[in-house]
Amino acid sequence: MTTYTIRRTTTPPEFTGLWNGPVWRKAETAEIASFHPAGSDHRPGVSVRALYDDKALYVHFKVNDRYIRSRHTQPQDPVCQDSCVEFFFQPKPGAGYLNVEGNAGGTFLCYYIEDHRRTPTGFERYRPIELQWFSQIRAYHSLPSVVEPELTEPREWHLEYSLPTAMIEAHVGPLGPLSSQTWQGNFYKCGDETSHPHWGAWSPIGEELNFHRPEIFALLRFE
Numbered sequence: 001m002t003t004y005t006i007r008r009t010t011t012p013p014e015f016t017g018l019w020n021g022p023v024w025r026k027a028e029t030a031e032i033a034s035f036h037p038a039g040s041d042h043r044p045g046v047s048v049r050a051l052y053d054d055k056a057l058y059v060h061f062k063v064n065d066r067y068i069r070s071r072h073t074q075p076q077d078p079v080c081q082d083s084c085v086e087f088f089f090q091p092k093p094g095a096g097y098l099n100v101e102g103n104a105g106g107t108f109l110c111y112y113i114e115d116h117r118r119t120p121t122g123f124e125r126y127r128p129i130e131l132q133w134f135s136q137i138r139a140y141h142s143l144p145s146v147v148e149p150e151l152t153e154p155r156e157w158h159l160e161y162s163l164p165t166a167m168i169e170a171h172v173g174p175l176g177p178l179s180s181q182t183w184q185g186n187f188y189k190c191g192d193e194t195s196h197p198h199w200g201a202w203s204p205i206g207e208e209l210n211f212h213r214p215e216i217f218a219l220l221r222f223e
Helices: 131-136 165-172
Strands: 003-008 029-032 045-052 056-065 068-070 084-090 097-103 108-119 122-128 139-141 147-151 155-164 182-190 199-201 218-222
Touching: 029 182, 045 084, 045 182, 056 084, 056 165, 056 182, 097 155, 097 165, 108 131, 131 165, 155 165
Parallel strands: 003 045, 003 218
Antiparallel strands: 029 045, 045 056, 056 155, 068 147, 084 097, 084 182, 097 108, 108 122, 139 155, 182 199, 182 218
16 A cells, blocks of 8 residues: 655754755655546646654645636635645544545645535535634645736645644554554546646545545554
């Protein structure tokens, strides 16, 4: 099974988009290169790195993109409609998972999902992350908050953010020391309502176009 190793850092990132800076250069790199055939012929180059310490997870996406659009600006807006990168992770087997979706302008949607079966209003059992947690997510985005009209020329953009351990524990329970733990999850790229829709994954999702399938998540190993 595909495995990504999340390395420990002794120094938090600077949140300035330094992909090869002194902190991020120590992280393992994953590539989002498996694109679903339902999408257009647009295949952005997407790399992602993750680190952790006792206080947070840190995630950094670097995207070589085109047809970039970012309209949503409020927490819990449907940012998957924009140029968007996503991190889904399930800390405990059989428990729920969190989906962290961020658009190119640095707006986030995050749910805790315990039953991912679809309903007319979302999922069978889920709850949006409480709004007070969003003020504790530190983030850097290289593009403006709003990108409209769409940018049609090639452009590199970055989204870098922290996820407080306390926020995760508030939903899944105590985690204990992360070192040597193995979680499950996946990294994604999408752009549902751009001129060139696309859906990419780090670990392939198979024939069904559905990112919300924890049964096919890959392994996230904490070093």
